[in-house]
Amino acid sequence: MAKQARAAVTRQQIVRAAAAMFDERGFHGASFADILRDTGLSKGAVYFHFASKIDLAGAIVAEQHRRSIALVDAIAGTEASTLEQIVMLCHGIGRQMIEDPVVRAGIRLTLELGSLDKPAGPYLDWITACEAFGRRAVEEGDLDAHLDPSMLAHFVISAFTGVQLLSDVLAGRVDLEERIDQMWTLLLPGIMPTSRHDAIETVRGARWSLPLGGDLLPVSAT
DSSP states (O other), X not given: OHHHXXXXXXXXXXXXXXXXXXXXXXXXXXXXXXXXXXXXXXXXXXXHHOSSHHHHHHHHHHHHHHHHHHHHHHHHTSSSOHHHHHHHHHHHXXXXXXXXXXXXXXXXXXXXXXXXXXXXXXXXXXXXHHHHHHHXXXXXXXXXXXXXXXXXXXXXXXXXXXXXXXXXXXXXXXXXXHHHHHHXXXXXXXXXXXXXXXXXXXXXXXXXXXXXXXXXXXXXXX
């Protein structure tokens, strides 16, 4: 057990160093030698866990995916209305991008690399989760009954992806929360029934307020 624990700590150390490098330089700008140097570990220790740079990239994307899905599960367990949970999810993922270098690196690698195994997985799972939220929101009366939850989910994730990407390019994501808020300001009046418009401000202001979790731990662990 002690040996397994040490191996897990070593793996975390490697992933942290690689994520920081990929976040800063991207996949092609980060060399395996530089990552090896930044880990502070021997070459043998690194190669025991990861055979190549592409293996490291895949592990970071998988970890980013796990953290994001943990956030989905945690938000789904709150007492907020389902439409509020969709808004909370967007802001929660936005916070992850701002605060968590592993998430930032995973997002960047997913956009940069088409050679990773199933690189679209995180986006497809976000869409699936958002669609499930949308169906429940229709049942709760907070979304127009004629709205297609699948279409909404694709649009919300597409819009969020564009908002965060433009925020990153123009402002290093320092204005990301504001831009997400603007996205929902424009979107909510068109998807909520007129009879529910008095709740728009409450829905738009929904936030995930708990900590996002520690290093390489599920965000729901705290």
